[in-house]
Amino acid sequence: MDLSDARWRKAARSNSSGGDCVEVADNLVGVIAVRDSKDPSGPVLAFDPAAWRSFLELAKRH
Numbered sequence: 001m002d003l004s005d006a007r008w009r010k011a012a013r014s015n016s017s018g019g020d021c022v023e024v025a026d027n028l029v030g031v032i033a034v035r036d037s038k039d040p041s042g043p044v045l046a047f048d049p050a051a052w053r054s055f056l057e058l059a060k061r062h
Helices: 049-061
Strands: 022-025 032-036 044-047
Touching: 044 049
Parallel strands: none
Antiparallel strands: 022 032, 032 044
16 A cells, blocks of 8 residues: 555544554545554554544444
8 A cells, every 4th residue: 555645644532742642644545544653654554434434433432
């Protein structure tokens, strides 16, 4: 997966002290990418947009 054009942003609910941060790139066609901000060259989780929306809806309920 080519992530060279990914625009990463820190998730709104991430810890403000610099730890436990998740970054999301939602500007890519057909994929939402998620990574750990402490390891930007590490592994990336990729979701199709429908699965990402379902995840967010479920997370907001809990």
